[in-house]
Amino acid sequence: MLLGCIGDDFTGSSDLGNTLVKGGMRVVQYCGIPDAPADPAVAAGIVALKTRSVAPEEAVAQSLRALDWLRAQGCRQILFKYCSTFDSTPRGNIGPVAEALADALGAGAVIFCPAFPATGRTVYQGHLFVGDRLLSESGMEAHPLTPMTDPDLRRCLAAQSRRGIGHVPAATVWAGAPAIRARLAEEARAGRPFAIADAIRDEDLVALGMAAEDMPLITGGSGIALGLPANFRRRGLLAGQPAGWRGQAGRAAVLSGSCSRATRGQVAQHVARGEPRLEIDPEAVIAGQVTPRAAADWALAQPGLPLVYSSADPQAVRAVQDRHGSDLVAHRLEAFFAETARLLVAGGVTRLITAGGETSGAVVEGLAPGALEIGPEIAPGVPAMRAGDRLVLALKSGNFGAPDFFAAAAAVLAGETVAA
Template sequence: MLLGCIGDDFTGSSDLGNTLVKAGMRTVQYSGTPTDPADPDVEAGIVALKSRSLPVEEAVRLSLEALEWLQDQGCQQILFKYCSTFDSTPEGNIGPVAEALARELEADRVIFCPAFPATGRTIYQGYLFVGDKLLNESGMENHPLTPMTDADLRRWLAIQSTVGVGHVNAATIWQGADAVRERLDAEADAGNPFVICDAIRDDDLLTLGRAVDGLPLVTGGSGIALGLPDNFRRQGLLSPEGPVWEGQVGRVVALSGSCSRATRGQVAHHIGLGQPALEIDPREILAETFSAIDAAEWALGQDGVPLIYSSADPKAVSAIQSEYGTETVAHALEDFFADVARYLVDGGVTRLITAGGETSGAVVEGLGISQLEIGPEIDPGVPAIRAGEDLVLALKSGNFGARDFFDKAARMLGDEG
């Protein structure tokens, strides 16, 4: 294994896998830290954790466990992958996890770049934009677990970190990889080992990739991985044969627990197409008046691409959280969707689509999936994934995907047969 990756959620990890596969690396995503060695043919291994919203100490512990396993596989570079909207709180977890990894790897300069231009995430003068809006005006300020109230990544990371935070601006990046390396040296000498990097184009990410060749630790969104495979390719370390994808025949169901603006639009579009859809009321789940078996039986009785969703607008979500507690509601819905997924697979579903990082993580854990083979791209940041001989998945971050994502994913994953 050449590149070892630690992802702080499942959908973000598959997004990263999508980037690496497109760049020609044989990539496998693991559900949590494996206990067995990796297959020797794996060039990039991604340990997908569900650590984004955990207490800081737990997130750090899990990340260090993943690091130890990846080092045991012989990885030459480690990538800590977080969301392209830098999802975190003033307490963490991005800063504390990065500090712990940097200590273990003795990394004295670490870039931070969540930019992903293909999905509208860009960084300019240290500020993160979503499309033409600042992060804190994009809807992310309403996120139920990690509300982003400041688009200045330098300020946000500094609040979470005990080390200095520097900046490489776009003008420097446009001068090329050597200029970036010089700036990283200067920031390290100034006591700023953590460095926010601007990026507004894919070319900027490719430049950053060349600039970090040989550095032990890189952090960012999946976009930062665009330029990393070529570093290994120039050394003649990558196999010339790319991965091969085969879809799966069988029934399909979509599950959505994301409340993001993008996912709510996808749900509305899917319903507008006349596809069967079942809205879940968290109050009924908490009151145990509606069960996972009820939802699964409904889906198994439908044609087309049935959708089971709990994707209310932020005001409705806040009202339920105020009534029952944020953690109580979140855990109840995650357990519900994990149970639904198990019943669906037991009932013969072979193509499963999930929307939302927490939902996707719960489903993967609930199904007991330990290893995922990354396949072709469905939409930017979202690949098709093989989870076993008879099961394929699409794990979508809440903010990703076109309006017709659910139908598009169903087609990419296979057909009814």
């Protein structure tokens, strides 16, 4: 294994896998820390954790265990992958995990760059933009678990890190890899080894990847991996292409627990198409009035592409959280979707699409597939994945995908089309 990756959620990890597969690497995403060695043919291994919203101490402990396993597979470089909207709180977990990994690897300067231009995430002057809006005006300021109210990533990271925070400005990135390395060294000497890097184009991410060729640790969104496969190829360590995708026939279903703008638009499109849908009221789940068995039985009785969703307006979600507590609401909904997924697969669903990072993580934990082979891209940041002989998945971050994502994903999972 050449590249070892640690993801703080399941959808973000598959997003990273998508980038690396397009770069020509054979990629396997491990759902949790494996208890056996990897297949030697795997070029990039991604240990997908569910550590974005847990206590920092637990996030650090899990990430270090993942690091130990990846190093045992012979990885030459480690990538810590977090969300392209830098989802975190003043306690972490981006800063604490990055510090622990840097200490374990003896890393000096470390790049931090969540940019993903293909989905509108760019970093300029140290500030994160989503499309033409600052992060704090993008809808992420209303996130129920990790509200992002400050677009200055230097301040965000400084609040959760003991290390000094530096900056690699766009002009330096545009000057190429040697200039980036020189700036990183300069920032480290000045006591600012954790450096936020600007990137507004894919070419900027490729340059950052080239600059990080000899760094033991690099951090960012999936875009930061754009230049990494070429580093290994130049050294003669990577050749060939991954195996072709094999679609899966059979029944499909969608589970959505995201309240993001993009997902709510996808739900609206699904409704407009006349596809079957069942809206889940969180209050009814908490009261036990709606059960996974009832939801699964409903979906299995439907033609077409049934959708089971709890994707309310963020204000409505916050009202439920105020009444019951955010931890309880999150736990009950995640348990609901995990059990619904198990029942759907047991009932014959072979193509399962999920929307929302927490929902997708719960579904993967519920299904416990062990490892996921990364396939072709469905939409920027979202690949098709195979979870065994008869099950394929699409795990979508809430903010990703076009309005027709659900139908497009079902087609790609079946092998009927491959999105450009």
